[in-house]
Amino acid sequence: MIKLEHIEVTFGTFKALQDINIDIQEGEFFTFLGPSGCGKTTTLRTITGFISPSNGTVSVRGKDITNTPIEKRNIGMVFQSYALFPTMTVYENIAFGLQVKKMNKEEIRKKVIEMGRKVDLSEDQLKKKVSELSGGQQQRVAIARALATNPEIICLDEPLSNLDAKLRVQLRNELKDLQKRFGITTVYVTHDQEEALTLSDRIAVFNKGVIEQIGRPDEIYSHSATEFVCNFIGDINRLGEAFLVGTGADKAGVDTSKHCYIRLERMHVNEHMANDTLKTEAVVEDYEFYGLYIKYTVRALGQTVKVVEKNSGKPLYQKGDTVTLSYNPADIMQYEG
Amino acid sequence: MKEKKISFTPEKLWSIAVFAFFAWFIFSFLLFPNLNTIVSVFYQDGHFTTEVFTKLINSEKAMRSLRNSLILAPSLSLTVGFVGISLVLITEYFDIKGANILRLGYMTTLIYGGIILVSGYKFIYGKTGILTSLFVKIFPNFPIDWFEGYWAVLFVMTFACTSNHMIFLRNAMRSVDFQTVEAAQNMGASQFRILTRVVFPVLTPSLMAVTILTFITGLSATSAPLLVGGRDFQTITPMILTFANNISSRPLAALLALFLGVATILLLTIMIQIEKRGHYMSISKVKTTIVKQKIRNPVLNVLAHVYAYFLFLIYVVPVSLVVLFSFTDSATIASKKLTLSSFTLQNYIAIFQKASSYKPFMVSICYSAIAASIAAVIVLVACRILQKRKDRLSGAMEYGLLIPWLLPTTLMALGLITTYNTPRPWMLNKVLTGTSIIMLIGYVIIKIPFTLRMTKAAFFSLDDSLEDAARNMGAKPFYTFMRVQLPIILPTVLAIFALNFNGLLGDYDMSVFMYHPLNKPLGVYIKSLTDSETNADNAALTFVYAVLMMIISAIVMYLVYGRGNKIDKSKD
Numbered sequence: 001m002i003k004l005e006h007i008e009v010t011f012g013t014f015k016a017l018q019d020i021n022i023d024i025q026e027g028e029f030f031t032f033l034g035p036s037g038c039g040k041t042t043t044l045r046t047i048t049g050f051i052s053p054s055n056g057t058v059s060v061r062g063k064d065i066t067n068t069p070i071e072k073r074n075i076g077m078v079f080q081s082y083a084l085f086p087t088m089t090v091y092e093n094i095a096f097g098l099q100v101k102k103m104n105k106e107e108i109r110k111k112v113i114e115m116g117r118k119v120d121l122s123e124d125q126l127k128k129k130v131s132e133l134s135g136g137q138q139q140r141v142a143i144a145r146a147l148a149t150n151p152e153i154i155c156l157d158e159p160l161s162n163l164d165a166k167l168r169v170q171l172r173n174e175l176k177d178l179q180k181r182f183g184i185t186t187v188y189v190t191h192d193q194e195e196a197l198t199l200s201d202r203i204a205v206f207n208k209g210v211i212e213q214i215g216r217p218d219e220i221y222s223h224s225a226t227e228f229v230c231n232f233i234g235d236i237n238r239l240g241e242a243f244l245v246g247t248g249a250d251k252a253g254v255d256t257s258k259h260c261y262i263r264l265e266r267m268h269v270n271e272h273m274a275n276d277t278l279k280t281e282a283v284v285e286d287y288e289f290y291g292l293y294i295k296y297t298v299r300a301l302g303q304t305v306k307v308v309e310k311n312s313g314k315p316l317y318q319k320g321d322t323v324t325l326s327y328n329p330a331d332i333m334q335y336e337g
Numbered sequence: 338m339k340e341k342k343i344s345f346t347p348e349k350l351w352s353i354a355v356f357a358f359f360a361w362f363i364f365s366f367l368l369f370p371n372l373n374t375i376v377s378v379f380y381q382d383g384h385f386t387t388e389v390f391t392k393l394i395n396s397e398k399a400m401r402s403l404r405n406s407l408i409l410a411p412s413l414s415l416t417v418g419f420v421g422i423s424l425v426l427i428t429e430y431f432d433i434k435g436a437n438i439l440r441l442g443y444m445t446t447l448i449y450g451g452i453i454l455v456s457g458y459k460f461i462y463g464k465t466g467i468l469t470s471l472f473v474k475i476f477p478n479f480p481i482d483w484f485e486g487y488w489a490v491l492f493v494m495t496f497a498c499t500s501n502h503m504i505f506l507r508n509a510m511r512s513v514d515f516q517t518v519e520a521a522q523n524m525g526a527s528q529f530r531i532l533t534r535v536v537f538p539v540l541t542p543s544l545m546a547v548t549i550l551t552f553i554t555g556l557s558a559t560s561a562p563l564l565v566g567g568r569d570f571q572t573i574t575p576m577i578l579t580f581a582n583n584i585s586s587r588p589l590a591a592l593l594a595l596f597l598g599v600a601t602i603l604l605l606t607i608m609i610q611i612e613k614r615g616h617y618m619s620i621s622k623v624k625t626t627i628v629k630q631k632i633r634n635p636v637l638n639v640l641a642h643v644y645a646y647f648l649f650l651i652y653v654v655p656v657s658l659v660v661l662f663s664f665t666d667s668a669t670i671a672s673k674k675l676t677l678s679s680f681t682l683q684n685y686i687a688i689f690q691k692a693s694s695y696k697p698f699m700v701s702i703c704y705s706a707i708a709a710s711i712a713a714v715i716v717l718v719a720c721r722i723l724q725k726r727k728d729r730l731s732g733a734m735e736y737g738l739l740i741p742w743l744l745p746t747t748l749m750a751l752g753l754i755t756t757y758n759t760p761r762p763w764m765l766n767k768v769l770t771g772t773s774i775i776m777l778i779g780y781v782i783i784k785i786p787f788t789l790r791m792t793k794a795a796f797f798s799l800d801d802s803l804e805d806a807a808r809n810m811g812a813k814p815f816y817t818f819m820r821v822q823l824p825i826i827l828p829t830v831l832a833i834f835a836l837n838f839n840g841l842l843g844d845y846d847m848s849v850f851m852y853h854p855l856n857k858p859l860g861v862y863i864k865s866l867t868d869s870e871t872n873a874d875n876a877a878l879t880f881v882y883a884v885l886m887m888i889i890s891a892i893v894m895y896l897v898y899g900r901g902n903k904i905d906k907s908k909d
Contacts, residue, residue, distance in 0.1 A: 050805060071811035083802035087824035096820075097810030149810060 001026040001185055002047060002153060007056035009042050016042045018209045020056070024187065024202075029179055031188045033196040034206030035232070040189045043206070044155050047187060048075050060152065071100075076146030076154040080161055082138050084130040090116075090141050091126040097149040115144040119178065139171055143178055155187045160195060168192075172199060193233050197221065205229045227259055227335040236261045237305050239332070246301035247278040252329035259335045264308040266331040269296055269323040271309070276326035284321045300325050355718060356730065362715070363737035365763055366782050370752030371598070371744060374591045377755060381588065389588045399589060402576035403596070405562070409490060409572055410555030416495040417551045418544070420648065421502030427645045429510045430536065432629035434642065442649040445656050446500045448890035452560045452845045452860050453883040456867045457655035458493045459484075459564055460662070460876065467658065467673050485567035493561045496651055498554055501547040509543035510536075515625040528630060542611060549608045553601050557745045559846045564867060573597055574747050578849060581751055591755065594748040602743050656887075663880035667873035670880075684877045688885075694878060697862035698885070704858060705841035708780030709834045715781070716788040717830065720796045721818060735789070742786035750779055750850035776851040776858070783847055784837045795829035796822075832897040839893040843886055859886075 007020035017039045024030045032040035045051040047058055049070035057066045065073055084093050091112055098108045116126050119140040130138060139159060146154055159175070160168045176199055179186050190196050196203050197217040204214045205228075213225035224230035239249075244256045254260060268276060269284075282300035294316060296307045305325065317323055378389055393399050427433050428440040446454065461468050462484035472479040484492075513536055521531045537544075559574040566572065571579075573593050580590035632638040662670050669679035688694045719738060722731050741749055757769035769775045799822060807817040823830075845860035852861050863882055866875040 048809060050808075070808050075809070077806065077809045079802040079806055081800055081802055083800060083806035085803060085806075085821050085825075087821075096807070096812070100807075100811040100816070145806075145810075 001028075001061055002187070003057075003059045004043070004047070005057050005059075007043070007046060007053045007058070009039075009046060009051055010054045016209055017046070017053070020211060022204055022211070022214065024185060027183050027185055029176075029186045029188065029199060029201045031190060031196045031200035031203045032206060033190060033193060033203050035191055038206040039209040040191075040206045041157055044157055044187060044189050047153075048077050048155050049073050074149075074151050074153075076149065076151035078139075078142045078146050078154065078156040078159050080158045082142040082159065084138060084141055084145070086129070086131060088130070089126065090121065090128055090130055090133065093130060093141055094126070094145045094148050096145065101149065111148060115148045118181065119144045135167055136171055136174065140174070140178075143175075147182060147184070151184070153185045153187065155189075157189045158191070160192070161190070168195075175199065197233075205232065207232075222263075224333055227261075230261050230333050230335065235264045235306065235308075237264060237267065239305075240303050243301045243303040243305075247280045247327075249278055249329050249332065252278060254329050254332050255334055257337070259337050261333045261335075262327060262331050264295070264306050267305060267307045267325060267327045269298065269307050269309060269317065269325055271326065273326065273328070275328040275330070278329055279324055279326040282323050282325040284317045284319055284323060286319060287316060289316065298323065298325060355722065356734075359719065359734050359737070361763060363734070363740075365761075366753070366778055367737055367740040370756040371740070371748065373756045374748060374752040375595060378588055378591045378595055389592050392589055393592055396589065398571075399576055399580070399593065402571050402573050402593070405487070405570055406556050406558070406572040408487070409494075409558060410552045412491055413494055413498065413555035414548050414552045416491060417498045417502070418548055420495055421499045421506060421547065422544070423644070424499055424648065425502055425506045425510050427641070427648075429507055430532075430627065430630060431641060432631040433645050436629070439645055439649050442653045443499065444503055445652050446497055447503065447894060448887045449656050449883070450497055450500065451843050452564075452863050452867070453659075453843060453879070453886060454497050454655070455493055455560045455564045456863060456879050457659045457883065459867060461655055461658060462489070463565070470673055482567070485565055486570045489565040489567075490558065490561045490570055493565055494555065494558060497561070498551050501550055505543050505547055506540060509540045511627065513539045513627055515627045518627070518630075528633065545611045546608055549604050549611075553604055553745075556600055557597055557747060557846075559747075559849075560864070563864065574745075574846070577747050577751065581754070581850065587755060590751060594745070594751045597745040598743075598748045601745050605743055659880050659883050660887075663877070663884045665877075667877050670876050671873035684881045688878065688881050697857050697859045698882065700856045701842050701844075701859035704777055704780055705838045708777055708784065708841055709837035711777075711781045712784040712788045712837060713792075713830055713834050716785060716792045719789060720792045723793060724796050738789050739786045741782050746783055746846045747850070749783060750847050753779055754850055771853070773853045773856055776848060776853065779847045779851050780841050780844070784841065788833050788837060791833045792826070792830060795826040799825060835893040835897055839890050842889060
């Protein structure tokens with residue numbers, strides 16, 4: 001539905017985006033993920049028209065919109081700060097785009113109430129000033145306002161970034177629910193990998209103005225295409241040559257001259273998993289108890305390794321305990337140095 | 338080769354028109370008049386000359402005024418600094434009983450300043466003043482003109498110029514992180530050491546800035562020397578006024594104004610450098626507000642209280658007497674003997690009945706309101722341009738509009754009246770000097786820099802994504818400005834309007850050069866009333882004006898600062 005082809009954006013001599021190619025499907029929840037300054041917001045603003053690319057094309061349903069003015073793109077946007085107009089009521093905020101389109105008052109009233117209902121805002125709440133609403137309600141107003149003009153696409157620029165952890169999780173769920181309800185193609189920008197993994201149908205991981213990988217969350221996580229993606233998504237152990245040789249990984253087809261990584265939960269202590277063909281003795285150096293799971297720091301073959309174990313209620317291993325560390329060589333992700 | 342087509346869209350034409358207006362405005366009112374003043378000093382009869390310097394050196398009056406200003410400015414900086422710092426310490430740092438009432442008393446200069454304040458002091462200490470009459474009764478040989486000259490000017494201005502301390506230094510004091518004081522206490526530092534090593538360094542940048550502002554005020558002092566300076570202590574501005582009234586001595590007036598301008602630019606440059614060196618920034622994670630410090634030495638504590646209340650009396654007595662005597666008949670004002678039967682509302686009734694009494698008030702209200710509105714509109718357009726464009730042209734426009742901030746009012750006023758006393762093509766060959774419009778222009782331009790700085794701050798604090806959101810929903814720039822941005826900054830714009838209106842209402846410095854004889858503004862009218870101090874009717878009128886202006890100022894201050902504080906507190 002949305003196609004970005006060979007997009008390049010430059011600010012003076014700085015190349016913010018280089019050869020960006022993305023194809024987003026109808027109804028998809030697509031996330032741009034990456035660290036600060038990687039180009040994800042620039043790409044989003046190129047789609048919405050706030051930034052003009054120096055090269056490449058943006059098309060929606062096959063129609064080139066690269067030079068189409070912002071207001072004619074029919075793309076709704078939810079801003080990082082929500083950008084709700086503080087001097088207006090909730091009703092006036094949602095009605096703003098409809099008034100610009102010069103719809104008649106009755107139609108606007110009906111549409112605003114309908115949108116309010118869809119995002120669970122009562123008619124009483126519509127009369128309130130936006131400053132009187134909670135963070136969650138403000139987010140819903142921002143979404144209702146963006147969707148009121150019936151856009152084909154909605155773009156969300158880090159809408160949860162300014163919130164505390166608990167509210168972020170709650171609003172994340174609400175957001176997913178709303179997207180399902182409206183069934184609208186959604187482009188979402190975040191630097192939070194957990195948010196990206198839980199919300200998205202597909203993710204594009206950005207780094208220094210280029211896309212490192214596009215894929216489903218599980219693909220990105222388990223089969224990271226590049227060393228950057230592998231390091232950026234989730235916690236990971238980098239395994240040294242001595243460790244790999246010591247556990248016999250070299251004989252199991254692992255190229256020890258490459259940079260080798262394994263996810264924390266893919267290693268086990270004193271758990272005899274069927275596929276864990278490689279083992280070694282290790283000493284517990286420390287542990288962190290998280291309730292749902294325990295993160296052990298162990299030392300084996302001259303290397304410190306972190307291991308995450310599910311909390312099954314068994315007694316915890318203590319500092320100095322000797323344990324058996326095991327893993328499956330197929331879980332190792334290898335990258336050219 | 339492709340030929341580049343130049344297309345004139347309505348938006349482009351509009352921008353060209355707006356820039357053309359600003360170019361004309363800046364050139365006509367801010368740049369050319371001042372350049373013309375410089376030229377008039379050095380070019381006479383088409384020749385370059387330095388004759389005016391010889392004239393200046395040979396003019397005893399002019400040299401004395403220069404010398405007086407150079408004595409007044411530094412001594413005023415010292416006395417105002419001393420009193421100002423002590424006011425802030427009394428109200429914000431030390432535990433002085435009744436600090437809230439003291440603060441109110443010290444802040445009276447915020448609503449009672451300029452020419453009306455000087456006339457208030459004159460009512461008490463002048464030749465026929467209450468205190469002077471009392472002294473004469475006790476000591477028959479007491480000189481009745483004791484409150485005249487350098488010391489009188491210094492005294493009046495010291496207490497009139499502490500407003501900046503009560504605004505800026507007080508804010509700086511409130512930014513002191515109390516945990517730093519506690520940390521010093523914890524390490525065994527004495528109260529004096531904490532004050533000098535921990536608290537004062539935080540205040541230093543603000544203190545330097547207000548000291549320089551005081552120095553500039555001292556250099557360009559107008560009303561105090563005019564009213565209480567007497568024959569022997571006239572400073573530069575009153576002298577410029579005298580010289581400007583005579584065509585043959587106008588170059589001398591221009592040279593003195595130029596001296597003021599150069600001095601102001603130099604001092605402001607120093608102030609900007611101090612500002613650039615940076616203000617103290619609290620690095621505290623959890624900043625705590627100051628807890629008032631009890632003075633542990635009992636003798637010092639009593640002395641501090643005596644000093645605090647003595648200052649309170651100096652501030653409050655003139656205001657109180659002005660208010661009190663505004664409700665008395667002229668016989669009481671003349672005799673200064675209060676009885677119950679003396680009280681009357683006649684002065685207030687008279688001011689609204691006699692055209693000659695209410696006209697100056699109406700003239701000032703109209704001029705101030707129109708000028709404050711024009712300044713607000715011009716600056717709103719300028720700020721919108723500055724927000725949208727960050728190129729050399731808009732940069733030049735901003736600097737151009739800030740010119741009056743660098744130059745003393747006297748120089749600007751003199752520049753305007755000497756430039757537009759002949760037809761100029763860019764003014765459609767109309768002579769402006771002597772017309773009703775020139776004072777309005779003067780009022781507008783002196784308020785532009787303050788309006789620009791404050792409005793620009795409000796504009797730049799707007800979240801850019803609000804405009805993006807409106808554009809995303811299809812709104813055009815003008816619609817976005819009117820419906821989204823203007824409603825947000827409107828409270829600030831109205832507050833600036835109110836402050837400008839209030840500042841212009843009693844203006845004397847600009848008005849005295851430019852007023853139309855048929856439309857005498859309040860400041861000039863009050864000055865003419867005060868000149869004949871023996872006339873009790875005039876004094877009564879002055880008091881009523883003073884009270885009315887205090888009421889207006891108090892309302893403005895409440896609307897601008899009082900309400901804002903309440904909102905801030907409710908947010909906490």
